[in-house]
Amino acid sequence: MTGRRRLGGRWVRRRPLRTRLALAASAAVALVAVGVCAAAFVVLRVQLTRQMDLNLAQTAAQLAHRTRNWGPTAADTSCRYEAVPCVQVVPTDPARDAHGRSPALPVSPTTREVAAGRHAPFYTDLTVAGYPVRMYTSPLPGKDEALQVALRSDTVDRGVRQAARALAAVGGAGVLFAAGLGYWVSRTGLAPVARLTATAERIATTRDPRHRIDLPAGPPAREDELTRLAASFNTMLGELEQSVTAQRRLVADASHELRTPLTALRTNAELLARADRLTDAQRDRAAAALGRQLREVTTLVNDLIELARDEEPTPLLEQVRPAALLAHAVGAAREHWPDVAFTTRIAPEAATTALPGVPARLTRLLSNLLDNAAKFSPPGGPVETELTPVAGALDLTVRDHGPGIADGDLPYVFDRFYRAGAARALPGSGLGLAMARQIARAHGAELTAERAPGGGALFRLRLPVTPHPPEGVE
Incomplete structure (x- = not known):
């Protein structure tokens, strides 16, 4: 038995997701349909039996109050007619049975106890003259006798069988409907998954990530x-x-x-x-x-x-002062570019401002900006640096007075290996500005380039004063 269960579970797990979803949805709906039909059958059967019991009890009460002189005949107890009750009086003493004949309706010791008042009224299912009947036994008030009233239960049994056939048909239709519904649910609900799978397989086969999944048109609020x-x-x-x-x-x-x-x-x-x-x-x-x-x-x-x-390494994070880093980077640039005049202006409010960062990486960023500015400056031309506070940040600018950046080159100055036409005759690999932007982004800063008023290029580094640890640093 356990082996069969394992084989069944393994078979289900090997099926595609669409098949498993269809089976699950079908089983759930079919289980509900069968359960509802079974519950309806039980309720209908109980209600029909209860209605018959009420009829028997009412008939017995009417007969008990209508007459006191019982003389049961064979016709009264033959139960040959479906709508005619079978009636019989049973005394406590068997010797008092009518004319000494054996009773037509079965008499049990419990019936004698009911006649003597020692047992409560009860219902019994039995067969009389080949017909199924349901009998109600109750005491006659003021006498040591019991009254038996029986009705044929053919109609109830027939109604129960007809209800069973009808409910079985409804249950079967419900199971078929559940199967169709499960297939529709799996096909419709998993359509995006099927498209996703097909796209992933196509990418795996062609190694081309340009493929996309077709999305249904509609507002984003209605997306599932x-x-x-x-x-x-x-x-x-x-x-x-x-x-x-x-x-x-x-x-x-x-x-x-x-x-x-x-x-x-x-x-x-x-x-x-x-x-x-x-x-x-x-x-x-x-x-x-x-x-x-x-x-x-x-x-x-x-x-x-x-x-x-494509990310910063994870050295030790420190509180650094951009003013001090700028002064150090400008001093190193003066030694490396002796023919360029570097000037620095630091606002008093920015001189003592500290923020979290990696000193070596920020120094590399500033060195790349200063080297780029010096490279494009004419001999003896100035390179101006400035550090000023703005709302929630520090603005560090580096400006040269060279040829500037053409409008067509502005979108690409931070791309790797990109070199403008005016820079191709100058030394360098085209990686300095790309590295500077990478370091800036790792520190949550923004590095931009623009044409300076009056000529030249202006690079602006905006450093957030609020704590923003570099990527990869916890």
């Missing part, structure tokens, strides 16, 4: 859980598509950016391999170029690794 699931799945597919596209673009851009320095490295390495044919000056220049190119490749690879994480 499955529709919201499909919408969330479409959103997830959009994010996956963007991630795959960004990964492919990163790989393509990285391979393009690495190709030139690697070629130069190979050339200088081959040149140094024939050092015996070079003069000392040529050998020194080749070695210096090789070292410089190694540093550029190392920096580029490190930047790629940090950008590929």
